[in-house]
Amino acid sequence: MSNTAESIDTDKSEKDTTSSENTISGNDEIILNGDFRIRVEEPLSYLDKGKIRAYRTIRGSRHGANLFALVCDRSMTPRFLSKTKYMAIVNPNLCKLVQSGKVFWPSHQQERYCFIYEDTVGNPYIKQDEKNPALGWKPENVLSNIVAPMVTVLRDLRNKELAHGEIWPGNMFDGGAKPGQKINLGECLALPASSNLPSLYEPIERALADPMGRGPGDISDDLYSFGASLAVMLRSEDPMNGVSDSKVIECKIEKGSYATLLGKERLSGAILELLRGLLYDDPVQRWTIEDIEAWQDGRRLSPKQSPKRAKATRPIMFMNEKYIRPELLAKDLFLDPDEAAKLIDNNEMDQWVERAIEDKTIKNRLEQATQDISGYERGGSYNNRATVAVAHALYADCCVQYKDIQFQPQGFGKYLTYAYVQNIDIDPYVDVIKYNFITPVIRESRSLDKGILSSTFEHARNFIKQKGLSAGLERCIYILNPEAPCLSPILDKYYVQTTADMMNAFESICEKSSKATILFDRHVISFLSVKDRQNIDPYLSELSLNDPRKKALAQLKILATIQKRLGLDGYPAITQWALNNFSSVFERFHDSEKSNSLKQQAEKMARDGDLKGFAALFDNPKLYEHDVDAFFQAKEHYQKLVDERNLIEKELSKGDRYGRNTGRQIASVISMIISFLIMIVAVYKAFLGG
Amino acid sequence: MAKKKNNKKSKNIKKPKISFKALFLFFLAIIGCILYLPTAILFIVGMLPTFVSYITDTQTGKNKTFTIGAINFSGCFYYLVHIWNTSHPMDVAMNYLSNPMTIVVIYSAAGLGYVINYVATVIVSSILRQKGLLRLEKIEERKRKLEERWGEKVNGERPLDGQGFLLENPDNLEESA
Numbered sequence: 129m130s131n132t133a134e135s136i137d138t139d140k141s142e143k144d145t146t147s148s149e150n151t152i153s154g155n156d157e158i159i160l161n162g163d164f165r166i167r168v169e170e171p172l173s174y175l176d177k178g179k180i181r182a183y184r185t186i187r188g189s190r191h192g193a194n195l196f197a198l199v200c201d202r203s204m205t206p207r208f209l210s211k212t213k214y215m216a217i218v219n220p221n222l223c224k225l226v227q228s229g230k231v232f233w234p235s236h237q238q239e240r241y242c243f244i245y246e247d248t249v250g251n252p253y254i255k256q257d258e259k260n261p262a263l264g265w266k267p268e269n270v271l272s273n274i275v276a277p278m279v280t281v282l283r284d285l286r287n288k289e290l291a292h293g294e295i296w297p298g299n300m301f302d303g304g305a306k307p308g309q310k311i312n313l314g315e316c317l318a319l320p321a322s323s324n325l326p327s328l329y330e331p332i333e334r335a336l337a338d339p340m341g342r343g344p345g346d347i348s349d350d351l352y353s354f355g356a357s358l359a360v361m362l363r364s365e366d367p368m369n370g371v372s373d374s375k376v377i378e379c380k381i382e383k384g385s386y387a388t389l390l391g392k393e394r395l396s397g398a399i400l401e402l403l404r405g406l407l408y409d410d411p412v413q414r415w416t417i418e419d420i421e422a423w424q425d426g427r428r429l430s431p432k433q434s435p436k437r438a439k440a441t442r443p444i445m446f447m448n449e450k451y452i453r454p455e456l457l458a459k460d461l462f463l464d465p466d467e468a469a470k471l472i473d474n475n476e477m478d479q480w481v482e483r484a485i486e487d488k489t490i491k492n493r494l495e496q497a498t499q500d501i502s503g504y505e506r507g508g509s510y511n512n513r514a515t516v517a518v519a520h521a522l523y524a525d526c527c528v529q530y531k532d533i534q535f536q537p538q539g540f541g542k543y544l545t546y547a548y549v550q551n552i553d554i555d556p557y558v559d560v561i562k563y564n565f566i567t568p569v570i571r572e573s574r575s576l577d578k579g580i581l582s583s584t585f586e587h588a589r590n591f592i593k594q595k596g597l598s599a600g601l602e603r604c605i606y607i608l609n610p611e612a613p614c615l616s617p618i619l620d621k622y623y624v625q626t627t628a629d630m631m632n633a634f635e636s637i638c639e640k641s642s643k644a645t646i647l648f649d650r651h652v653i654s655f656l657s658v659k660d661r662q663n664i665d666p667y668l669s670e671l672s673l674n675d676p677r678k679k680a681l682a683q684l685k686i687l688a689t690i691q692k693r694l695g696l697d698g699y700p701a702i703t704q705w706a707l708n709n710f711s712s713v714f715e716r717f718h719d720s721e722k723s724n725s726l727k728q729q730a731e732k733m734a735r736d737g738d739l740k741g742f743a744a745l746f747d748n749p750k751l752y753e754h755d756v757d758a759f760f761q762a763k764e765h766y767q768k769l770v771d772e773r774n775l776i777e778k779e780l781s782k783g784d785r786y787g788r789n790t791g792r793q794i795a796s797v798i799s800m801i802i803s804f805l806i807m808i809v810a811v812y813k814a815f816l817g818g
Numbered sequence: 819m820a821k822k823k824n825n826k827k828s829k830n831i832k833k834p835k836i837s838f839k840a841l842f843l844f845f846l847a848i849i850g851c852i853l854y855l856p857t858a859i860l861f862i863v864g865m866l867p868t869f870v871s872y873i874t875d876t877q878t879g880k881n882k883t884f885t886i887g888a889i890n891f892s893g894c895f896y897y898l899v900h901i902w903n904t905s906h907p908m909d910v911a912m913n914y915l916s917n918p919m920t921i922v923v924i925y926s927a928a929g930l931g932y933v934i935n936y937v938a939t940v941i942v943s944s945i946l947r948q949k950g951l952l953r954l955e956k957i958e959e960r961k962r963k964l965e966e967r968w969g970e971k972v973n974g975e976r977p978l979d980g981q982g983f984l985l986e987n988p989d990n991l992e993e994s995a
Contacts, residue, residue: 718982720967759982762968766961770973773957776950787946791939792881799885799934803892806927810892814899 158231163187164244166197166231174251177299177324179204185244187226194247195226198318199233199240203549204340205542205611206241207317208625213288214317221277222284223249223301223315230623239623241613249301249312253361256298256324263297264364265308267399274300274311274361275402278354279420281313282347286417291345293321295353296329297360308361320542321345327373328389329356332380332409333525334536335373336459341527341535341543348411351420352385355406359389362399367391381437381455385409401428440484446471454481454490458523461515462530469511472501472518481522490522497521500568513565520569528569531556537570537581541609548605549615561585561592561604584608597672598664603654610658616651627659628694631687631702638701645705648683656686663690677712681746684710688743698737706742707734713746718759856901856911863915864894867928885938886931893927 158166167184175182175196185195200206208228215225224246233240254261265274285292292313299314322342327335331352334342368376368388379388385407395403402423405415415423443450444457447464451457461468471477481487481494497517504513509531516530527536533556535543544557560566570582588604605612614624622633634647648671656664663686664671670682684706691699707730717723726745733742779786851858868887875882897914901907914920964972971978977985 718968718972720969756982759968759972762964763972763974763982766964766972767974769957769961769964773954773961776954776957780947780950780954784943786950787943788939789877789879789881790946791942792877792885792935793879794942795935795938796881796884796888798938799888799931802930802934803888803895806889806892807895810896810899814903 158233160197160229160231160242160244161227164195164197164227166199166242166244168234172196172247174255175247175249176256177319178256180318180324184247195244196247197242197244198315199231199242200318202238202240202613202615202623203546204319204323205545205609205613206243206319207321207344207611208241209611210290211317213290214315217281217284217288217290219281219284221281221311222313225315225317228317230629238621241623241625243315243318245315248303249314250304250310251302252314253297253300253302253307258298260366260369261297261360262363262366263308263361265361267362267395267397269308270358270361271399273309274358275399276424277311278313279417279424282350282354283417283421285350286347291321291347292316292350292353293342293345294319294325295350296325296357298326299324300357320539320546322349322539323542325353328360328376329353331411332377332385332455333523333527335377335380336529336534337527337536337539338534338543340546341533341539343536343539343542345538347417348414351406351414351416352408352411355403356385356389358399359386359403359407362395362403363390363393365391365393367393377459378456380409381453381459398423438485438487438490440480441486442480442484444471444476444480444484454485454487454522455526458519458526459529461519461522462512462534465511465515468515468518472498472514477518493521493524494518497568500565504563504565509559509563513559513563516565517568528560528566530560530565533557533560537566537585540585541605541607541612545605545609545612545615548601554601558592558601561588561601561608564589596668597650598653598657598668600650600654602650603658606655606658614651614655616649616655618645618647618649618652624655627656627663627690628696630656631690631694631696631699634687634705635699635701638699638705647702647705648686656690660693663693676709677716680706680709680713684739684743684746688739691739699739700735700737703734703737703739703742706739707731716752717755718762719755722755856907857898860897860901860911860914861894863921864897864924865890867925867931871928882935885935886928889931889934890924890928893924897924 156168158168160166165186167186170184172182172184175198177198179201180198183197183199185197187193187195211225211228225243226246227244228242230239230241232238253263294314294316299316301312301314302308303310303312320340320342321344322330322334323339325339325342327339329352330342331349334345334349337343367390368379371379376388386404389407390403402415402420405419405423408414438454440452440454443452445451446457446460447467449460451460478494478498481491485491497520501514501517504510512531516528519526519529527534528540532553533543533547540557540560544554546552547554547557564585566585567582570578570585584607588607591599591603591607592601594600602615605615611625614622614630616624618637619630619633622629622636624630624633630652637645637647653664653668653671657668667682667685667689670678671686673679687699687702687706690696710730714723714727717726729745730742733739733745865887868883868890871883871886872880897920901910901914904910961973971982971984979985
């Protein structure tokens, strides 16, 4: 059993995937790139990350360096686009990535993406499922052993513009030393950012979102997570012991993150200042790396006054509960969209904001939201959409909460991919793309790259309404999640991240089944179009036709264009597949000699795997014109032959009379010649012969 | 009334018109015969088979007459040369006519013409027939090859579209036409 692999360098991956093979050797070892042996029978459960399993891995000989492999799950898109940035960070306190690539995972009978790291991390500070973490470490130890090295890691991450997304004690390791004496920050690539991060360590607006829909975040979010992690390390008990995540978030909104995480814990000195700076709920106020470095240098920063959250003078009733903070109401509005819509429609919400909150910003946002809602189509999911708009007016940074889904707009792509692969009800996701109620959310949010995100959603919305082969939800997945592998059922056994991967997978499929196999479905077409539209878009119209000849030609042209543009080697099995599908094209020729000649040339190309050459044979618009012209000439010639045959048969039907006229004419000529000769002889004899 | 009808009928019957040219040639021939009487006598007697053939040959072009006439004339020519080469042509001509051998020679020449006409016609007709049959075979072979190369539709027996493909529903074409 063999499969393709990919080197770490994305740029080189296309060549590596075609050259090297990953195999299963004896003793239940899976080999990546010929050098890394993943020991399937030696799982490292303490390094697992939810669904992602860790296995002991050896490089080269059995006595090589200790490594561990994290084998990714298809539904949880790994961050392979961040791989290069991550590898560029050389920091002894960050888990070192050694290799990555695809391996065939026998238990699932499909390819999995895996990352291989140096196993020098040690044990995690806390277990993954630790409910009420409180380590109670001494502040001076934390300052020297944790804060100082972590600041260097955070600085490196910031310099590479890479948000880690998994900074918490469960992903911090002791490096084999005593707890709190050393820190190794774990990896962050095997899962979507923040998807394995407990909500305790997330800023409020991100904690509200589903873990899969939080999005990549930024360095500010990492700094918050770092601050929350420090709080957990320093506190001797969890003040929110036994409280649900939702209540913790409410408490953060009500009291602020610092008070929620540390409660009545008495901290003194410098670390208090650091914690307060890192745990600001307002990302604008939150400390930056520069602030931490200044603080490390001994400069004491004047504590910033966190803007007070708006509080109503009188509560508003919603779901039989009283709400006095707009953020809390925004957080819960989606739980009963019908009642929320009533509050909106009978102007109770407007009056509450105007009279009880007296916050101009919220008031203006609500007015804008009300205006937006008036443009919404009534019926269907109107109440849910209106709820989203109003929730964002009340709390600008709140995640989108629509029906059963909660997400940050940046995280929607991976959230959608997860739902699609897991067969979760996809309708709310489609609504999000189809109706433009997310546009005001993006507009109102503070920390998003609004322009790019708006245009991405707009782009997706254009395609979800279309019914073409390269449109629909399939295309939206690849637009919104550039790291998503191709989710086509055809490629179920393969992990296809790039166009070159797809060609390799096709080659493998065609090798296994030379019979008519469908290689192009909506997923494949959408994936190719999103990755590089020049490879496929010029042929989409032909591809959507029912004409098998045009379809076969379009498929060949697409494959040939990919081979040409990516400079890929030969694909004999794909070329043979294309040839097998070409019967309709060969039948299209009137001239069987021409057809046979082309077929022979194509067979030669198929042996060499030369898709470009194969396509070039048919890349002549006059090929068919000449064939048609020659056919009509042949038809005319045939008709002349028929006419001639009829004439001859008519003549022959005369029996003995046939050819007599000609015979008489010839006889005349003969007799004339004889008579002429006789006359010459006569004259000669009479006058000269005597 | 009856007279008028007869007049009309007589008007409708076309009388064979003799052209001036024919008349002129006829008179010229009469004059020639008078002037060259020995030659004319021998020619008229000697060429009798040709005249008979001319009358009996119903084929257009009169090739048979031409074949017989040419050989027949060559038979006469031998004696005519002798007449032209003597100072007493009338005597020589009468001498030849009175000699049966002369008539035998001249008429045998005409017979040879008949033979040539018969043999050549039979041989040429046979050759042409064989050639026609061979051509038919070649035509069939060529048609077969055309059908092999271009398909049966090249025979034009079934309606085709503008690209040369069989119409799936030719009735529609007929209706639209």
